[in-house]
Amino acid sequence: MTLISPVQPFLLATASPENAPIVLSGVLLSLVIVYLASKVGGEISKALDFPPVLGELISGVLVGASALHLLVFPESGAHASDSLLMPVLQWVGGLTPEGVTEVFESQSEIISLLAELGVIILLFEIGLESDLRELQKVGSQAAIVACVGVAAPFAAGTAGLMLLFHVPAIPAIFAGAALTATSIGITSKVLSELGQLKSREGQIIVGAAVIDDVLGIIVLAVVASLAKTGEVDVMNVIYLIVSATGFLLGAILFGKFFNNAFVAIADKLQTRGKLVIPALSFAFLMAFFANAIHLEAILGAFAAGLVLDETDRRKELDGQIIPIADILVPIFFVTVGAKVDLGVLNPAIPENREGLAIAAFLIVVAIIGKVITGWSVFGQTGINRLAIGVGMIPRGEVGLVFAGIGSASGVLSKPLEAAIIAMVILTTFLAPPFLRLAFGEPSELAEQPALETEPQTLP
Template sequence: MIFSEPILNSFTWLNFLNGGLQPPLLATTNEAEYAPIVLTGVLLSLVVIYLASKIGGELFRMMDLPPVLGELVGGVLVGASALHLVVFPDSGAAGSDSIIMTILQFINNLSPDAVTSIFKSQSEVVSVLAELGVIILLFEIGLESDLKELQKVGYQATIVACVGVAVPFTAGTAGLILLFHAPVIPAIFAGAALTATSIGITSKVLSEIGQLKSREGQIIVGAAVIDDILGIIVLAVVASLAKTGEVDIFNVIYLIVSATVFLIGSILLGKYFNQSFVAIAEKLQTRGNLIIPAFIFAFFMAFLGSAIHLEAILGAFAAGLVLDETDKRKELDEQVKPVADMLVPVFFVTVGAKVDLGVLNPLVPGNREGLIIATFLIAIAIIGKVVTGWAVFGQPGINRLAVGVGMIPRGEVGLVFAAIGAASGTLDKPLQAAIVIMVILTTFLAPPLLRFAFKQSPEEKEALKEANLIG
């Protein structure tokens, strides 16, 4: 499978590029009588997704690897690369490619047109559940982060993010032009794809290994948030360049200003909101008196982020940071976890399910050129982010390798670049395949590498402890 449409965060990115159009309605079909069958398909898909996430997570935990990597691998096995149980039309699959749709067709004696309609609607519902999963994940990460500590490393995170965008973009673009004689605009688009960082994957691994609140973890999360904002701006620039041959300066300025005002403003206003939030939660007497107001706030912030052409996950993260300052934070954190346990695996399994390892097969002639270019892009993708750890200064004893490795995974964000580049006709198939391969490998390599980077000898741990005491 070569990704032909953006995944998971596609609504947010494509809304921006398409003038703010709303996503398709959930679970709609051409005929109302298909609605129960759509629900059946969604339920069966969730059964497969939860089995894949739990089995994969447990197996990788037994091997002392991050469970999130097991969820990604579980998604690969049930998705387009292997069992074809969970596949999506925006990745080029048809209803006949889905084993679940085949089962539904057999049970309900459906026509091919009905299968196509049901498959599309069922896939939309699962995709939106995945979107909700990553929104809740970032809300949870915001709750687990320490705003005061994050503010302390804010300038460091900004430097790391800027270096993590500038180095891979420059090296990737220049290398494609000089070494592979790629046209300028496609080279710029591919270079832009190298700038992405998946905050969802990195933050989940940091949380699992107990490093989210470390100095390195706070720098990584802060840099990933800023990197996401910079990624939106870069995407806007290269998309305008691909479409018109020139950059819309007004849009770029708008994105920079709106992103800055949104994040800083939400955090500052949050100080006044905290007391009101606690007062409301204490007055409510029915079940969910704490978690429901929290989700109202989180989803509203996510809506605002999406409405001003940023990402919904940034709004959710900001909401988590704000509520982290309340007296109810620990209680709220415990109540959010079961909800996250239900929806976050849908996100990670779906990411894996949309991966097609077929693009790695060198026996397919069409893949060979892409594999050669991908080798170059992977090297730039890894080196260009690892060097960011050495952009940190004034932090004695900091684990620079961990900071750099934490910025490596491109995840769903990198696939958005590839998909939009392909949809616009900017990228040819070899270059598109190369970007997809780069995204796949950086996504799967980052969790074990991050775990390895944080494994320190007792001497190193003692030195780091002393440095912290001195600092």
């Protein structure tokens, strides 16, 4: 104990020194639950011929706020008394009621942070598996898909809420904005599992999801300004547009000069991790820069992966990233599921009924508004337009962010908040099996063209 106790208060800064060891115990127990849930869910899903990520999401729901309450989070409205882990930790550590609350909040914060690291690693891995040249080829199509995928559900959702349900303008705009998001983490993982990430459809979906994420940040800034002041901060919106565009273009241009330097540095190092450590450092640095200019950290990680995908050490690096992703990425998917509360779908609760009616409308708009994006692709013969549209459907954690900010600002009524959460839940869980149906059987040949041309890129 004396070897690690000086470190614990530093690592667990949100907890008092005397409770830090119990917070660590809570984190360890939570990770055991996460890994068991992800593995059992993934294996069952795989056995049933569904993408494993669907099993991880559903397992998260089962261990989370909707069922077993083994993994619950304050940001979802849960309290220490809602967690079944807290009595165990209270018994082990002899905690006071105040100590239980402190431990609950601290260990939840750490698990959420690990989940954030997980999605950063996931997007870095997806960037490594993508092909920058192919993305550039479909860049115009991806941009159109993203713009249609933001504009169509936003306009239809906002207008429908105001006309059909007589929702005031600002809450309707906020709910419409929640419809614009696309979870690139969930979609890209499913595409990878189906062997479609490097297909034309996969590249358009990933490119559109990245652009969609940038547009989503701008939309969120607009509606957040509306919620706070009733008016839009135009300069902030202009800043976000310029910084997002500059960041992505700058990363691509920078990569053309950085690749040789990266390989030279890795070749000179002699110790273990000589390739993966510089790569992760670069990914985290890019994520930091993105976060620092008020973009999503995952955009920086994805850009870093795209840059390093152009090096001749990409295959080796990809193999070294996979074990790290296997450790951190399941935390992200299980926690996304765990933060979902299916209680908002219970019609037996009177206050849920209005929300369910609005939810049914939002779900229809959320699905149709994204599916039609596949038919906005031009100049591509023989392309699976349905798969592109379906790939844009899942809202995932991005939609929950909109709901959380709207709830915290007081803009959303309880029925409208419940409706948004219900929409996020169903679009998140419907997308993986729908993608499977849209693409048909998983294809090993989907990756074949990229594998055949790979040797030509080596010096």
